[in-house]
Amino acid sequence: MFTLLSHTSVLAKARVARMAGLLMLISALQGCAVATVIAVTAGATMVADRRSFSKQIDDQRIEFNAHNELNKQKALAKNTNLHVISINGTVLVVGQAPNSYLRDLAIKTIQDVPNIVTIHNQIRISSTTAITTQSNDIWLTSKVKSALLASSEVNAKDVKVVTENSEVFLLGLVTREEANIVVEITRNINGVSRVIKAFEYI
Template identity: 75%
Template sequence: MLSLKQKPTVLMTSKTLRIIGILMLITTLQSCAVATVVAITAGATMVADRRTFSKQIDDQSIELRAHNEINKQKALSKNTNLHVVSMNGIVLVVGQAPTSYLRELAIKTIQEVPDIITIHNQVRISSTTAITTRSNDLWLTSKVKSALLNNGDVNAQDIKVVTENAEVFLLGLVTQKEADIVVEITRNISGVSRVYKAFEYI
């Protein structure tokens, strides 16, 4: 038989469990809400994209397979810093390789990936960039994107911005007029050393 002193402890435990259960439910619902917002945002972005839905999926597949193939090559995974970006089958490869042999090996490896239309080889023969440089590249990319968002003559969602060692590469399906505007905006961002176009014109 339980003593009177023990009963409150049992009741307290039951109440605590109920509270914990409620808190867990709230947390779960909040997580679902966040996931829903992310899904809606991603969906809106995909709808606004000038590429067809299937092309968007193809581009994601190209990037994933290219990086996987690079990682399979130990010489590339250990000694290079490479990034592959695909836009409507037009692939941009940026980064650093210590030798021309490794740069050529990287491009040859990526060429084996299906659905690629064109490859823009912008890999520099040099040592890999430092963390500080990469952080600065992220900052420059955000500055360019912000400037594009603030311009009413272009849709920033149509432009993919890639920054590598202060060099900015621009991809997207754009008109000639839009390309000129985007390049002009980008070249006037403080810290940008050079601007490269890899646009597909519509």
């Protein structure tokens, strides 16, 4: 079994390396140094991810298609502030809607997007957040990620951190023990008002 897993890992790394190499070649032909750096970083991240390569692509497609469907609804595009995050088909929808009708419409709009396994509806009924609040959310996310990186008990790369109006949402493929550690670290970060788990357990 060890040989099989090692061989599979080598093949996965080789596949990602080829993709990163192709992206670097394209960027070089276009004279874009920034794209080259992004290609290398993306390749390394894909290798470290607990999701399969195909699942990572599926998640990107889910997010793109979901946002596209939401934007087709003029009432949603004009009156709400919504974000869709997908990890291994587990979809988290966060943000604000002015009423329950638009909140429910948002979920109904994306529920038929292919490859979605489950949807966590965390849309709040309220006005959209101000720029200052959004900036604070970015700062809180960085604080949580930094705290996870400093921990020797979990791998921060396995956890997706999303902050919306000081509420921190946690996603990823983790063990229950890892989940408990991550929650404990997060809830002790100054400024975090609430921690919501949307993990998939392995």
